[in-house]
Amino acid sequence: MTEFVHLHVHSEYSLLDGLSSCKELAERAVELGNRALALTDHGVMYGAVQFYKACREAGIKPISGMEAYVAPRSHRDRDAKLDRKPYHLVLLAQNDTGYHNLMRLATIAQLEGFYYKPRVDKELLAEHSDGLIVLSGCGSSEVSRLLQNGQSDQARKVINWYRDVFPGRYYLELQEHDIPELTQVNRQLISLARELDLPLVATNDTHYTRREDASIHDVLLCIQTGKTVTEPKRMRMNGDSFYLKSGEEMAALFPEAPDALANTLRIAEMCQVELEFGHYHLPPFQVPEGYDAQSYLRHLCEEGLHRKYTPVTPRERERLDYELDIIHQMGF
Structure with missing residues (x-):
């Protein structure tokens, strides 16, 4: 069995985007033989406590996280042309300090940075960087968008910024969902990781628990966007690969980067957050x-x-x- 830990996971607390309950995710992770599981809902930590309890009950380590929305400029800027498409970035709590910083960032994003999405910015990330592990993000991350646009030099600058702000805690994230642009980005990320001596990490952009849940999740997206499943021009996921995959499935996706899978275990070991209840x-x-x-x-x-x-x-x-x-x- 190939050991692997999922570090990019959305629950039903990614409202109208994630399908699974925290209990379902934790139980499935145990079935797959995973030793830990992360929760990284979009811009919020609504599910953090429920997820923590579900994982403890299932007998695996919970990793608290969030897929943050990072404003292209300041989190206070609200220009319809410049600020409507924030970047995605995965933040994981390494320790108690990191957990508190996650809560602060999630709160600021809602109270000060909300513009279509709850947003933070790089200044806030730097201010609350202690105790956080950062994954570069999915195809909607700043690095991925720059690489897709052919701006590799600018992508290097962004990568170097994150490496300096999160020393030893910044990973270039690989995902594979049969999206041609993402496959090309992966090749470039692997090359940049070798060039800049940065670690890679493999994730699956999990929005539902099992492959067979894809059609139900598609209905959920229709509810989110006010569309019907029969409409050809609507938002939809590319295929049915956005589920909790086994370690073997993940290894098959990245045969050229076994270290990217091994680093999921390393990150899981690094994350040590204990929540106390009843006090x-x-x-x-x-x-x-x-x-x-x-x-x-x-x-x-x-x-x-x-x-x-x-x-x-x-x-x-x-x-x-x-x-x-x-x-x-x-x-x-």
């Missing part, structure tokens, strides 16, 4: 000198009590003590 995660609150959190809360409540009640009767005092006891007993 409160409260933000730190600075209290004045001479107080701890409980005594300062008591101090504030006492001030408020005397401000609102004159005089303070045993009834109000008893109620305040009761409320504070409940708060402290619950761990707040």
